[in-house]
Amino acid sequence: MDSTIVLQPVGIIHTGIEHPKDMPLGGDLAQIEIFPEYEPALTRIEENSHIWVLMWFHLADRNILTTRPVKVNPDLPEFGVFALRAFSRPNPIAITMVRLEKREENRLWVSGLDAVNGTPVLDIKPYYEADRVFSPRTSYIRPRQRQMRMDQFYRHALNHHQETCADLYLAVRMAVIADEVLGQLTQDDVVVNVQGSRCLADAVQGITNARLANPARLHFTENNTDRPVVRWSKGEQILTLTGIRPLNQQDFWNLDDQEIIEVRR
Numbered sequence: 173m174d175s176t177i178v179l180q181p182v183g184i185i186h187t188g189i190e191h192p193k194d195m196p197l198g199g200d201l202a203q204i205e206i207f208p209e210y211e212p213a214l215t216r217i218e219e220n221s222h223i224w225v226l227m228w229f230h231l232a233d234r235n236i237l238t239t240r241p242v243k244v245n246p247d248l249p250e251f252g253v254f255a256l257r258a259f260s261r262p263n264p265i266a267i268t269m270v271r272l273e274k275r276e277e278n279r280l281w282v283s284g285l286d287a288v289n290g291t292p293v294l295d296i297k298p299y300y301e302a303d304r305v306f307s308p309r310t311s312y313i314r315p316r317q318r319q320m321r322m323d324q325f326y327r328h329a330l331n332h333h334q335e336t337c338a339d340l341y342l343a344v345r346m347a348v349i350a351d352e353v354l355g356q357l358t359q360d361d362v363v364v365n366v367q368g369s370r371c372l373a374d375a376v377q378g379i380t381n382a383r384l385a386n387p388a389r390l391h392f393t394e395n396n397t398d399r400p401v402v403r404w405s406k407g408e409q410i411l412t413l414t415g416i417r418p419l420n421q422q423d424f425w426n427l428d429d430q431e432i433i434e435v436r437r
């Protein structure tokens with residue numbers, strides 16, 4: 173039996189990033205050019221805010237079956253490539269969910285795309301509500317660098333809350349501390365109690381995937397105080413973090429923990 177599968181690219185990626193090693197973890201802005209003969213296949217695509225882009229990672233090494241997420245943390249053990257989102261794999265099909273910013277005829281401007289310039293595009297599908305799993309269980313691929321953990325929590329918070337604001341910044345900085353004390357914050361036994369704004373609760377929810385029930389991991393008391401409190405607990409361990417000043421973007425990236433958060437254990 174001939175098991176050969178023949179794929180024809182339907183488009184190509186245009187971006188300023190030429191090499192996989194220069195790709196930021198959350199991807200980048202890019203333009204997808206769909207070849208003119210496939211343009212009718214884009215009809216009404218602009219009704220979607222997010223799309224899945226399937227691509228062919230033409231630079232990948234196809235002989236690799238196990239690897240380590242070295243970009244994130246070189247100390248972690250090996251994973252099978254099917255248990256990671258690694259670039260190299262036997263069939264280097266890439267799947268990335270991106271935000272569709274704009275369409276102009278056969279060109280799509282997207283953000284969050286993790287493919288280099290010239291990557292062939294195989295397919296595009298809309299991202300549906302049904303694709304969403306609010307609290308999946310995943311391997312804990314914890315970045316070794318604090319800065320990268322901060323960036324990761326920031327992206328999770330922003331995905332959920334959909335705006336940057338002072339309390340989103342605070343939630344992320346608190347989460348960085350809580351992760352250092354309690355470990356993976358999305359675990360079932362990590363419970364958070366938020367006393368502050370809706371923005372703070374929302375951002376904490378985005379980072380922890382904590383729901384109000386089943387199991388009840390999120391407790392929220394709306395309180396428009398200038399000293400919002402998040403109490404994080406895991407079994408007997410309790411960590412109480414109090415915000416002591418409103419944060420702007422610069423404070424968020426630059427101030428030390430003790431300048432912005434009071435820690436009680």
Ligand SMILES: [Zn+2]
Pocket residue numbers: 333335336337338339340371372
């Ligand atoms: Zn907000």
